[in-house]
Amino acid sequence: xxxxxxxxxxxxxxxxxxxxxxxxxxxxxxxxxxxxxxxxxxxxxxxxxxxxxxxxxxxxxxxxxxxxxxxxxxxxxxxxxxxxxxxxxxxxxxxxxxxxxxxxxxxxxxxxxxxxxxxxxxxxxxxxxxxxxxxxxxxxxxxxxxxxxxxxxxxxxxxxxxxxxxxxxxxxxxxxxxxxxxxxxxxxxxxxxxxxxxxxxxxxxxxxxxxxxxxxxxxxxxxxxxxxxxxxxxxxxxxxxxxxxxxxxxxxxxxxxxxxxxxxxxxxxxxxxxxxxxxxxxxxxxxxxxxxxxxxxxxxxxxxxxxxxxxxxxxxxxxxxxxxxxxxxxxxxxxxxxxxxxxxxxxxxxxxxxxxxxxxxxxxxxxxxxxxxxxxxxxxxxxxxxxxxxxxxxxxxxxxxxxxxxxxxxxxxxxxxxxxxxxxxxxxxxxxxxxxxxxxxxxx
Numbered sequence: 001x002x003x004x005x006x007x008x009x010x011x012x013x014x015x016x017x018x019x020x021x022x023x024x025x026x027x028x029x030x031x032x033x034x035x036x037x038x039x040x041x042x043x044x045x046x047x048x049x050x051x052x053x054x055x056x057x058x059x060x061x062x063x064x065x066x067x068x069x070x071x072x073x074x075x076x077x078x079x080x081x082x083x084x085x086x087x088x089x090x091x092x093x094x095x096x097x098x099x100x101x102x103x104x105x106x107x108x109x110x111x112x113x114x115x116x117x118x119x120x121x122x123x124x125x126x127x128x129x130x131x132x133x134x135x136x137x138x139x140x141x142x143x144x145x146x147x148x149x150x151x152x153x154x155x156x157x158x159x160x161x162x163x164x165x166x167x168x169x170x171x172x173x174x175x176x177x178x179x180x181x182x183x184x185x186x187x188x189x190x191x192x193x194x195x196x197x198x199x200x201x202x203x204x205x206x207x208x209x210x211x212x213x214x215x216x217x218x219x220x221x222x223x224x225x226x227x228x229x230x231x232x233x234x235x236x237x238x239x240x241x242x243x244x245x246x247x248x249x250x251x252x253x254x255x256x257x258x259x260x261x262x263x264x265x266x267x268x269x270x271x272x273x274x275x276x277x278x279x280x281x282x283x284x285x286x287x288x289x290x291x292x293x294x295x296x297x298x299x300x301x302x303x304x305x306x307x308x309x310x311x312x313x314x315x316x317x318x319x320x321x322x323x324x325x326x327x328x329x330x331x332x333x334x335x336x337x338x339x340x341x342x343x344x345x346x347x348x349x350x351x352x353x354x355x356x357x358x359x360x361x362x363x364x365x366x367x368x369x370x371x372x373x374x375x376x377x378x379x380x381x382x383x384x385x386x387x388x389x390x391x392x393x394x395x396x397x398x399x400x401x402x403x404x405x406x407x408x409x410x411x412x413x414x415x416x417x418x419x420x421x422x423x424x425x426x427x428x429x430x431x432x433x434x435x436x437x438x439x440x441x442x443x444x
Contacts, residue, residue, distance in 0.1 A: 010027075019039075021037050028202075028219070030233040033206045034207045035209075039380065046381040047116065048207070048208045050205075051105050055177045061187070064179030065187055065195035067184075068141075069130075072137065073127060077125045077126060079129065089109060116218070125229050166428040167271060173323075201237075202237055203239050204240050242393070244323070247323060250273060255426070256444050258432075273326060275325050279325075284414040287357075287410050290364075293317075299351075304341060310333050316349075331345055346443060353420040362410070
């Protein structure tokens with residue numbers, strides 16, 4: 001099949017995906033979007049209630065609100081206490097959680113198919129009727145500060161947060177998802193409540209389920225859950241427009257940021273602006289990452305870990321969003337070996353930029369990606385997330401066979417030219433550990 005568009009002015013859509021699963025999409029008159037992927041033989045369901053608002057959308061006075069809401073929506077509604085919410089999922093052997101991203105927020109659960117009514121009713125109640133109780137608000141402020149402190153104790157987390165800021169500078173995507181101590185301490189309950197009211201509306205909501213699910217039944221459950229929680233679904237609205245995708249001009253934050261910590265290991269990131277989420281070269285990026293730093297057979301892993309024993313963890317990655325992205329090389333090593341490891345990472349990357357990759361590497365990477373995709377989409381959660389991304393991010397569904405076709409079409413020159421373009425961009429280096437800035441004098 002070819003890629004399927006998800007236009008916002010088409011209320012009904014259905015098609016069959018590879019593997020025989022049935023995909024349906026309905027836009028309700030209120031603007032709520034409901035999508036399902038019914039998987040033959042599945043006896044569990046993954047369900048998500050999502051809104052296309054993330055940390056990048058916060059304005060002055062509201063920084064940290066998105067992350068705050070992720071916590072607070074589990075703290076009680078008019079009908080349920082926080083314990084009631086937990087018991088509802090535990091009583092059916094299910095799991096529930098939420099995630100705050102830079103461009104969307106998701107509340108999700110995985111349950112036995114017979115327990116889908118419970119999951120939908122509870123999440124709908126949480127999302128529409130959170131009390132955001134002032135006492136709970138202050139209690140959760142402490143919890144979030146503890147979460148930030150925990151992350152700050154992890155040098156790798158610190159390095160990655162600093163890296164996005166180094167590459168993306170003042171762009172909103174360069175800010176940490178969870179906020180900072182300053183923003184969490186400063187944000188008020190009123191600001192979070194306003195953020196909640198402005199961004200959690202019928203026209204913002206996308207409900208997705210994958211697994212043992214019937215589309216019409218899910219629509220009924222969603223409508224019942226939202227109406228019982230007080231939403232007026234008779235009021236007509238159109239879904240909010242998707243973000244405008246396209247690379248914007250980004251000014252680098254810093255060329256070098258060394259964060260001194262008395263750690264036994266140095267955490268090093270070298271990189272630059274990468275490919276945004278819908279860049280047509282993302283399939284070539286997948287091959288580049290696989291060959292360069294995507295697994296045990298990758299060049300960086302073999303050269304730095306296997307041949308020289310200089311690092312335990314070493315990899316490359318691209319993180320793409322709607323209008324900005326970053327590409328990076330990471331390694332954790334002894335502080336005394338930092339310069340050598342940095343030199344090796346850069347050298348392996350620049351070899352691909354100059355000389356390209358071999359035919360056997362290309363075929364290995366294609367097999368790796370194709371096999372990983374096939375295994376990944378045996379999961380109901382992965383199918384659910386694929387539909388969420390299709391609806392919220394780019395309005396286009398990519399079937400497994402379509403994705404494999406794009407991967408198999410990548411050439412050696414595609415990979416080399418992409419690496420060459422990335423290598424020519426302004427470079428940023430971030431390191432956390434007991435190291436000096438002079439260590440990196442040859443790389444900036």
